[in-house]
Amino acid sequence: QVQLVESGGGLVQPGGSLRLSCIVSGTIIRFNTMGWYRQTPNKERELVADITNTGHTNYADSVNGRFTISRDNAENTVDLQMSSLKPEDTAVYYCNLGGVVGYWGQGTQVTVSS
Secondary structure (H helix, E strand, C coil): CCEEEEECCEEECCCCCEEEEEEEECCCCCCCCEEEEEECCCCCCEEEEEECCCCCEEECCCCCCCEEEEEECCCCEEEEEECCCCHHHCEEEEEEECCCCCEECCCEEEEECC
C-alpha cells in the first residue's frame, strides 16, 4: 500500500520560511516524478513544483525563485523549501507521486498571516 505523509506545515508571518517534507512508503520513488501541489477553497488544485527522476525541476511562476523542491531517493522523501512567503501562498499543500493520476498525501496546511 503506497502512502505519502506530509509534515512541516503551520502558521508563518509574511516574509518567513517553512520547509515541507513528504515521506513515501510502500514503493520506491527513484523512477517517478514527485511534486507538490496546493489548493485553496473554491479553487482547483494547482501544481507548485515538481522534480523528475533525473532531477529536472519545474516551478509555478508564482513561486519561482522563492521555493525549492528537492528529493532524496535513498530516504524516499521529497521536500519543499519555501521562502519569502506571501499571504497568497496560504493553502493546503499536497505531496504527489506520479502526477495527477498517481498517489497523494493527506495534505498539510500552510497559513501565511501576520
